[in-house]
Amino acid sequence: MQTVFFPKHLCGDIDKSSRSFIWGKDGYNQRIHALALETLCKPKHGGSVGLREARKVNLSFMMKNCWALCSQPNKLWVQVVRSKYVCGEDIISVIHKKSIASNLWRGICEVWDKVVHNIA
Structure with a gap:
């Protein structure tokens, strides 16, 4: 990631996997999203998870x-x-x-x- 410029679709797939992990989605079950993505992407010092967009x-x-x-x-x-x-x-x-x-x-x-x- 530090030396290769990823295509948009690959970054989208990375973000999708990150969100699925945070929200607890596995191959069979999908859980309710308790927090909006914008909330998850806020900085840690603001009390959020600090998730970053790929x-x-x-x-x-x-x-x-x-x-x-x-x-x-x-x-x-x-x-x-x-x-x-x-x-x-x-x-x-x-x-x-x-x-x-x-x-x-x-x-x-x-x-x-x-x-x-x-x-x-």
């Missing part, structure tokens, strides 16, 4: 990778990715989508515009 968690992990690509040029994985995909030496690199790329690079390309928009 899509948001996956997006934040990919944005964290983008931030490392900008701010930590001495990390080995950053050097490898920058040299493999020819990003340049600028702090805010130029990102080009490629038809054949690793899962990590495709995920970075998906969220890059959001990261750059929040940096500048």
